[in-house]
Each structure stands twice: as structure tokens, then as C-alpha cells.
Amino acid sequence: MNKMKQTNNYMFAGYDTVELAKKYGTPLYVLSEESIRSRCKEISTDFLGKYENSKAVYASKAFLTMTMCKIIESEGLGLDVVSGGELYTAIKAGFPMDRIMFHGNNKSYDELEMAINNEVGRIVVDHIDELYFIEEIGARMDKTVKILIRVAPGVEGHTHKYITTGQKDSKFGIPLDKVTIDEAVSKAIASKHIELMGFHFHIGSNLFENDSYVAAVKTIMNLYKRLKDDFNFVAKELNTGGGFGIYYTEKDCVKPLKYFTDAIMKAIYDCCQELDLDMPGVIIEPGRWIVGEAGITLYTVGAVKEIPGIRTYASVDGGLPDNPRPALYSAEYKAVVANKYGLKPDRLATIAGRCCETGDILIWDLEVPEIKRGDILAVLSTGAYNYSMANNYNRIPRPAVLLLSKDGEKVIVERETYEDLLRKEVVPF
Numbered sequence: 001m002n003k004m005k006q007t008n009n010y011m012f013a014g015y016d017t018v019e020l021a022k023k024y025g026t027p028l029y030v031l032s033e034e035s036i037r038s039r040c041k042e043i044s045t046d047f048l049g050k051y052e053n054s055k056a057v058y059a060s061k062a063f064l065t066m067t068m069c070k071i072i073e074s075e076g077l078g079l080d081v082v083s084g085g086e087l088y089t090a091i092k093a094g095f096p097m098d099r100i101m102f103h104g105n106n107k108s109y110d111e112l113e114m115a116i117n118n119e120v121g122r123i124v125v126d127h128i129d130e131l132y133f134i135e136e137i138g139a140r141m142d143k144t145v146k147i148l149i150r151v152a153p154g155v156e157g158h159t160h161k162y163i164t165t166g167q168k169d170s171k172f173g174i175p176l177d178k179v180t181i182d183e184a185v186s187k188a189i190a191s192k193h194i195e196l197m198g199f200h201f202h203i204g205s206n207l208f209e210n211d212s213y214v215a216a217v218k219t220i221m222n223l224y225k226r227l228k229d230d231f232n233f234v235a236k237e238l239n240t241g242g243g244f245g246i247y248y249t250e251k252d253c254v255k256p257l258k259y260f261t262d263a264i265m266k267a268i269y270d271c272c273q274e275l276d277l278d279m280p281g282v283i284i285e286p287g288r289w290i291v292g293e294a295g296i297t298l299y300t301v302g303a304v305k306e307i308p309g310i311r312t313y314a315s316v317d318g319g320l321p322d323n324p325r326p327a328l329y330s331a332e333y334k335a336v337v338a339n340k341y342g343l344k345p346d347r348l349a350t351i352a353g354r355c356c357e358t359g360d361i362l363i364w365d366l367e368v369p370e371i372k373r374g375d376i377l378a379v380l381s382t383g384a385y386n387y388s389m390a391n392n393y394n395r396i397p398r399p400a401v402l403l404l405s406k407d408g409e410k411v412i413v414e415r416e417t418y419e420d421l422l423r424k425e426v427v428p429f
């Protein structure tokens, strides 16, 4: 760590990123432990501490390692997992199973068995078949399983269409029509091995407005009222999902957590008053909001190609394999030339990834100072859905993950090697 040195180098979490690139190589995912923890603390003060019976679970799909489980555990949050692999990571990290929320639109029977055997806190049922599976497994293991039912509330989040989930025409959740809901609820309440705690919705990801949350809350609270009248069923919980947007570029009009959570809580409270219902315990599930801005990715610039009168491409030593988001969702990022941080940007460069894929462009028309081979580029806000969505396209090994804190720097995931790429191969002749 070198806080005092006069340098043009970009500092992140108190560390000189150019030194980090030299020491650990590139591409390199770098995470600030303090930033992650400070987001968790904001959840504690502005949501958990403010509203009785509230819970927050971190959506681990955004970024999950055993170290992350430890951080989340120590901050008092729960964990949303969507697969046996995510659950296994949590188990291996010793994460308290009663704080796990197990999701998934197509959980396998084996995954449900694994979840029930490990006594996860809640299973979020996404399809009516799961109720039959849970009942059967619960009976066999002699356990009662607490569940929520996920519904698609028929609300569209304003975000990329690949990351909206709350609309009626969605693969997620049980359709909200009366026949289907009534079948699910009667099955759940009749079961000796299921305890229905309430419902769940998740509208979409990277949202900047609270209106769709409020609309979804109203829909579900009206459902709670109807279920109370028709089944004498009182929902104890409501899980309103995650999806709070973060800062990627100047275009993003970021709001504090409480902009979302206060609106959600007010809408629930108002509905309870109006419909004569008890306040349910409310759960939120942020992923990106906790870890997204806490991460950056460092690259080394290689080939710089100027096409006169058209554009300059600066290719880096990573791209689509460590960050598929621009190719998948046209996601936009900001970046700085880390070794020239003090210099005024006076030209444009398009940051290209190294894959054999025309669409492997990380950033179009980034404002930069002179950029050349050997420069270090820091792409910002890459903490969420970068490492977790990384792949080995073109047989490119995945980068290491470095965690920075006041106590020092720690490699929490080692860089993959070429041998790792061959590890599961079997040559039959």
C-alpha cells in the first residue's frame, strides 16, 4: 500500500492499481472489502435497523466465493442462492443455513434434497411441481420446509429486456391467475411438511426507479387480502427481490438504497392499513448494489490500431471471457488509463477485448489521454456479474480475484492456468 506517493497512478481502496497490475498480472479483478462492507452497513442502518422484522439477503449470483460468504455472514445478512453450486459454496464456507434463500426456476430434485437436507431457511417455490417434490422429500426426511411462492407480478422494470423478470410473460414465478395461485396455496397449506410463509417477486435488475416496486407491492398485498378472505391464510413475509441500480457511467441516475426501501415499506404499510392486514416481515435481495461498485478490473493495453478518420482500437488482454456484459446486454462501463490518471483525456479510443469475436468490445469511444501498448486500464464497477459470469471462451484462463482491505491485499481466487483448462478433459484414444 502506498497512500502518500505523488503519482499519476489511479488509486483504488487506498492501493496503487498500477503496482497491483505489476505484482499480480492482468487481467485482474480487484475488490474493495470496505466498499462491500459499507454497503452492507447501509442496509443495516437504513433498512434492517429502521423496520421491524426486516431481513436482507445478498443475491450471491452477483459475486460468490467462500470469502464473500464470510463477509456477508459477518455483516449479518443472509444469502440468496439459485443452484446446488452456489449452495455448496455457502456450505463449504460454513454459512448459516437458516439464512439461505434458495431460488431457481428449474431446481432439480437433487438440489431440493440438498437444500432440505441442509435445512436452508426458505425455499422460494417457482413452479407448482416443486410443492410435490418438497412434500415428498420433507416427508421422507421428516422435516417441515418453510417456503415462499414466487410470482411474476405483471410489472415491467425499466431495464435491459434480458434482465427484466417481473412481467407476466416471464419464465420466472408462478402465474398470478386465480386458478394457479389457489392450487399452489391450497397444496402448500394442506401439506404437513410445508409451511407457507408468504410470496416473493423480483422485478428485474439494475433498476433506477421505485415505481415498479410500489406497483408490484400493491398487487401482492391485494393477493394477501384475497388469500386471507378465501383461505384464512395470513402471510407472514413478503420478499420484494433485489435489482437496485448502480453507477456504471454518467448516464446512470443512482439513488440511495432508502429511495427504494422506504417506498417499498410505505407501500406495504399503506396497503396493510387500507386492506386491514398485519404488516408482514419484509425481505430484500440486493446483489449488484452490494458488490458492483466495489470492484474494478485491471487490464494491460496491447495492440493499438488507428484507422485514420474512423477510430482507434486499443485492445486489452481480457474482454468477453472476464466481462460478457457489454456483449450480452450492451452494458456500458467507464474506465481510466490507470498509469496516466492525472492526465487530461483529449482523444477517444474504443477498448476491444482479445477474443475472436467482433462483438467483444468493452467500451466504445472512451475518452483517454494518449494510450499505448503497456498502459494499464482500470474498468470501473465490475464487481457484479463479471467474475460470476466469466467463461473460458477462446481457452482464455480466468483472472485472479484480489481483495483489498485495510489489513492488506489477499488473493481470494487464484488465476487459472492452462493446466486448469485441460483438467476435466479425457482423451479416449
Ligand SMILES: Cc1ncc(COP(=O)(O)O)c(C=O)c1O
Pocket (backbone or CB within 6 Å): 059, 062, 080, 103, 165, 202, 204, 205, 206, 241, 242, 243, 244, 285, 286, 287, 288, 289
Ligand atoms: C430472485 C432474485 N433476487 C435477487 C436478484 C438480485 O438482483 P440484483 O443483482 O439486480 O440486485 C436477482 C437477479 O436479478 C434475482 O433473480
Ligand SMILES: N[C@@H](CCCC[NH3+])C(=O)O
Pocket (backbone or CB within 6 Å): 061, 163, 165, 205, 206, 325, 329, 384, 385, 389
Ligand atoms: N447477469 C445480469 C443480471 C441478472 C440478474 C439475475 N436475475 C447482469 O449482468 O446484469
